[in-house]
Amino acid sequence: MPPPAPVDAPPARARRVVAAARWPIVAAVAGFLAVFYLWPVASILWRGRSWSTITDVLGSASSWRIIWFTLWQALASTALTVMVGLPVAHVIARYRFRGRALLRAAITVPFVLPTVVVAAAFLSLSDRLGLDEDPVRLPGTAWAILVAHVFFNVAVVVRTVGGYWSQLDDTPEAAARTLGAGRIRTFVHVTAPRLRPALLSTAAIVFLFSFTSFGVVLILGGLRRVTVETEIWRYATQRTDFETAATLGLVQLSVVVLMLVANSQLQERLAVTERTRPPAEVERPVVRPGERGLLAGAIGIVAVLVGLPLSVLVEASLATDGGYGLDFYRALGEQDQRIPLLPVSGWQAVANSLTWGLLATGIATVVGTAAGVMAASRRRLMGRVTDIAFLLPLGTSAVLVGFGMLIALDDAPLDFRTRWWIVPVAQAVVGVPFVMRTVSTALRSIDTRLREAAATLGAPPPVVWREIDLPIASRAVVVGAAFAFAVAVGEFGATAFLARPQRPTVPTAIFRLLGRPGDLAFGQAMALSVILVLVTGAAVLVIEKLRVAVAGEL
Amino acid sequence: MDTVLTWPRRLVACALLLSLIAAGCGGDDTTTDTGTATGDPDQPVSPGGDDESPCFADPGLTPIDISATDPESLAGTELTLVAYDSFLVSDGVFEVFEQDTGIEVSVLTSADTGTMVSEAILTVGDPVADVMWGIDNTFLCRALEAGVFLPYESANLDVVRDELLLDPHHRVTPVDFSDMCVNYWIDALDPPPPTSIADLAEPEYARSFVTQNPESSAPGMGFLLSTIATFGEDGWQDYWRRLAENGVAVTPGWTEAYYGDFIAGGGARAIVMSYASSPVAELIFADPPVDTPPTASLLDSCFRSIEFAGVLAGTDHPEAAALLVDFLLSPTVQEDIPLNMFVFPANTEAALPPEFEEWAPLQQDPLTIAPDVIEAKRDGWTEEWTEIVLR
Numbered sequence: 001m002p003p004p005a006p007v008d009a010p011p012a013r014a015r016r017v018v019a020a021a022r023w024p025i026v027a028a029v030a031g032f033l034a035v036f037y038l039w040p041v042a043s044i045l046w047r048g049r050s051w052s053t054i055t056d057v058l059g060s061a062s063s064w065r066i067i068w069f070t071l072w073q074a075l076a077s078t079a080l081t082v083m084v085g086l087p088v089a090h091v092i093a094r095y096r097f098r099g100r101a102l103l104r105a106a107i108t109v110p111f112v113l114p115t116v117v118v119a120a121a122f123l124s125l126s127d128r129l130g131l132d133e134d135p136v137r138l139p140g141t142a143w144a145i146l147v148a149h150v151f152f153n154v155a156v157v158v159r160t161v162g163g164y165w166s167q168l169d170d171t172p173e174a175a176a177r178t179l180g181a182g183r184i185r186t187f188v189h190v191t192a193p194r195l196r197p198a199l200l201s202t203a204a205i206v207f208l209f210s211f212t213s214f215g216v217v218l219i220l221g222g223l224r225r226v227t228v229e230t231e232i233w234r235y236a237t238q239r240t241d242f243e244t245a246a247t248l249g250l251v252q253l254s255v256v257v258l259m260l261v262a263n264s265q266l267q268e269r270l271a272v273t274e275r276t277r278p279p280a281e282v283e284r285p286v287v288r289p290g291e292r293g294l295l296a297g298a299i300g301i302v303a304v305l306v307g308l309p310l311s312v313l314v315e316a317s318l319a320t321d322g323g324y325g326l327d328f329y330r331a332l333g334e335q336d337q338r339i340p341l342l343p344v345s346g347w348q349a350v351a352n353s354l355t356w357g358l359l360a361t362g363i364a365t366v367v368g369t370a371a372g373v374m375a376a377s378r379r380r381l382m383g384r385v386t387d388i389a390f391l392l393p394l395g396t397s398a399v400l401v402g403f404g405m406l407i408a409l410d411d412a413p414l415d416f417r418t419r420w421w422i423v424p425v426a427q428a429v430v431g432v433p434f435v436m437r438t439v440s441t442a443l444r445s446i447d448t449r450l451r452e453a454a455a456t457l458g459a460p461p462p463v464v465w466r467e468i469d470l471p472i473a474s475r476a477v478v479v480g481a482a483f484a485f486a487v488a489v490g491e492f493g494a495t496a497f498l499a500r501p502q503r504p505t506v507p508t509a510i511f512r513l514l515g516r517p518g519d520l521a522f523g524q525a526m527a528l529s530v531i532l533v534l535v536t537g538a539a540v541l542v543i544e545k546l547r548v549a550v551a552g553e554l
Numbered sequence: 555m556d557t558v559l560t561w562p563r564r565l566v567a568c569a570l571l572l573s574l575i576a577a578g579c580g581g582d583d584t585t586t587d588t589g590t591a592t593g594d595p596d597q598p599v600s601p602g603g604d605d606e607s608p609c610f611a612d613p614g615l616t617p618i619d620i621s622a623t624d625p626e627s628l629a630g631t632e633l634t635l636v637a638y639d640s641f642l643v644s645d646g647v648f649e650v651f652e653q654d655t656g657i658e659v660s661v662l663t664s665a666d667t668g669t670m671v672s673e674a675i676l677t678v679g680d681p682v683a684d685v686m687w688g689i690d691n692t693f694l695c696r697a698l699e700a701g702v703f704l705p706y707e708s709a710n711l712d713v714v715r716d717e718l719l720l721d722p723h724h725r726v727t728p729v730d731f732s733d734m735c736v737n738y739w740i741d742a743l744d745p746p747p748p749t750s751i752a753d754l755a756e757p758e759y760a761r762s763f764v765t766q767n768p769e770s771s772a773p774g775m776g777f778l779l780s781t782i783a784t785f786g787e788d789g790w791q792d793y794w795r796r797l798a799e800n801g802v803a804v805t806p807g808w809t810e811a812y813y814g815d816f817i818a819g820g821g822a823r824a825i826v827m828s829y830a831s832s833p834v835a836e837l838i839f840a841d842p843p844v845d846t847p848p849t850a851s852l853l854d855s856c857f858r859s860i861e862f863a864g865v866l867a868g869t870d871h872p873e874a875a876a877l878l879v880d881f882l883l884s885p886t887v888q889e890d891i892p893l894n895m896f897v898f899p900a901n902t903e904a905a906l907p908p909e910f911e912e913w914a915p916l917q918q919d920p921l922t923i924a925p926d927v928i929e930a931k932r933d934g935w936t937e938e939w940t941e942i943v944l945r
Contacts, residue, residue, distance in 0.1 A: 223943065239933065518835050518839025518841075520841045
């Protein structure tokens with residue numbers, strides 16, 4: 001990238017204000033990551049340091065097979081997820097049709113479902129479709145893991161690539177089409193290169209999620225499929241062997257850092273500035289048969305991938321002994337039973353989830369936006385370090401982070417480990433990379449000439465930022481915030497942090513119900529899962545509306 | 555994909571090596587020699603603990619003594635109780651304690667028992683809570699050897715069943731017990747129900763049984779220990795080979811087995827590893843109500859699980875914590891836990907709910923293995939098990 005042309009000096013006072021405000025923000029953002037991620041993880045790795053364990057683990061062929069399988073399944077999951085997600089992203093980004101917001105929200109909801117519930121839906125589905133029999137038995141194979149990863153992560157592709165895509169000026173595509181290129185040729189030669197920044201950004205996140213995926217591998221992978229993440233869990237929690245867990249944690253971090261450095265380098269090399277336009281100007285209605293086919297295809301993908309498993313859940317939540325009914329939903333509100341299944345009503349759990357989720361989303365949005373601005377900074381080194389550092393939590397075992405907090409955050413002034421807010425903060429740490437990456441990708445894509453033009457016309461930096469960067473960044477912030485919310489409401493870290501049972505969230509209530517024999521327990525767990533899906537979908541819709549209210553359309 | 559099949563064996567070899575070097579417990583050099591103390595393969599697996607084992611050796615700690623403490627002086631103390639995630643007592647139980655003593659209790663939950671114990675060992679001397687609820691006999695020695703608990707002889711011990719008192723130094727106090735048993739769906743079995751563990755390996759029960767991975771599930775560990783207690787340390791491997799040939803299914807946790815493969819959640823298998831109290835829960839949480847449970851336990855298969863409470867070393871409030879341990883043994887708590895957690899009270903004077911009396915008969919002679927033997931051999935057993943089941 002050529003060095004940016006010097007911008008003509010805006011009024012000196014405004015520049016000083018901006019410069020003065022910058023460093024405290026940078027310090028606060030760095031401090032947040034240091035206290036809630038770096039220090040705990042460093043502590044647990046230091047605690048488990050053992051040279052002999054390191055040489056043993058690295059010297060054993062089985063370790064390398066596990067590392068290779070972990071890497072292989074993560075790369076395959078990422079490739080599959082991108083392939084499945086792109087057509088849907090295209091349709092959502094480029095076409096205007098009824099139910100588009102709903103489709104976008106629907107694809108996000110799998111993200112929040114507890115793995116055990118999704119696994120139950122998958123198993124029941126494969127049972128009904130006859131996939132349980134040899135030779136097409138799905139559960140217990142690597143394919144089951146890949147399919148589940150696509151199910152969980154396709155939203156990341158659709159929303160982040162789709163969000164970026166929707167504000168790309170479509171003139172180059174139109175030109176290519178006019179010159180006679182077909183739809184596919186236009187995509188391969190014109191659109192795909194323009195999407196590369198968003199694709200790389202998304203791929204890194206999907207890779208990290210698949211690389212450290214826990215429940216999917218444990219439940220759907222069967223006994224044979226073991227990954228670095230499940231081994232860290234096994235050694236740390238079931239064997240109390242912190243040396244092996246820490247060693248595997250080091251291996252995990254090394255792979256993640258290598259991948260992120262490569263990703264970040266690629267991003268920089270392929271960075272392109274783009275002319276952005278308000279999505280409303282670019283998108284068009286679905287008219288021609290080809291477009292109808294595209295739309296039908298996208299809806300079909302979502303229906304099969306998300307709709308089918310969810311419909312199994314809905315059916316199970318309604319199937320009472322006396323035919324279909326709302327009995328299980330009603331039971332969630334009843335607290336006068338002789339033996340309550342939950343310490344609070346199911347509705348209270350929903351309220352708790354929303355409160356925690358919004359709190360975590362708030363933290364992640366503030367920190368993530370600042371981190372995104374830093375990552376897109378023209379100071380290359382700071383940008384890259386910020387980018388990689390804030391992505392690390394996605395690629396780190398939740399068990400190690402949780403255990404690390406127990407030993408690192410135990411003394412004043414950092415005596416935080418049993419505070420009530422540590423869980424939303426830990427969830428925010430995982431939500432930050434979404435906000436950061438969507439924001440930094442968007443900011444990098446802004447044509448610098450736009451900023452220069454504004455500055456030349458006399459706009460001081462804050463005004464340039466407000467008029468040019470903010471509208472584009474705000475769209476990205478919302479995409480990221482929706483994910484931060486989904487991460488917080490989902491099960492992330494449910495096993496790694498100390499919880500307050502008096503205030504169960506929906507996932508913990510579902511775990512509790514599913515830990516019990518009896519029709520009522522199972523039925524209520526299914527009903528609560530369906531409610532979780534609906535509430536999350538609604539919340540995502542509201543978050544999107546909020547953006548329009550706050551920032552307006554471009 | 556064929557190379558994948560050879561992983562487990564290598565994994566086992568690697569893990570064996572690692573556990574030899576890391577010496578299993580605690581991560582503390584002083585415990586290096588504990589792994590071999592009871593490791594004699596010729597020694598039969600016996601339920602009785604070994605007084606010579608490092609687990610039950612005199613810890614040399616001064617027990618908490620509250621005889622000279624003025625209970626009034628403890629009023630206003632705030633205690634934290636840490637428990638596994640399925641811990642549940644009725645609303646208002648700890649308020650009874652607060653009214654009696656002025657001590658406030660808040661509950662924190664970890665994940666499963668293994669995670670909770672590992673966290674306690676990680677933070678030994680600097681605990682996240684004052685009292686722990688729920689460490690069981692399979693993890694007991696790991697925590698005792700790491701010095702997680704302070705000795706305290708509760709005044710209420712006289713009402714506790716003798717056979718539950720495993721630690722002669724009273725670092726932990728038994729609070730409840732339960733039996734982990736094979737369950738079956740009564741109507742679904744065409745052949746008569748199995749009458750022994752050995753039956754499960756017979757052709758008429760082919761592809762009918764689902765159990766759990768002992769490395770990630772308490773009942774899964776319970777079943778493995780049942781088979782070791784039944785067939786001996788040299789005989790269980792052969793039984794498991796036959797079980798594997800007979801199409802046993804293994805899931806990572808109880809939920810996946812019970813609500814996935816077992817009939818209760820729509821699965822196809824009629825026999826599942828669960829608890830002696832599961833039929834009671836099936837009765838109580840039936841919808842619509844039923845007169846008799848749809849499931850029953852295979853009593854021959856039951857492994858006794860005992861859960862303990864203990865004062866965590868490093869607490870700032872040992873006396874108040876000791877009072878809380880007394881309270882955990884009181885009828886207020888003991889009569890509350892059966893229907894909340896489907897376990898039996900340790901207190902012999904606590905009244906049992908009628909459903910328990912009728913549908914969860916107490917196994918008089920359950921299978922058991924001494925905690926120090928379990929601790930010494932657990933990793934070796936699970937590795938051997940993994941190799942057999944995956945072969």
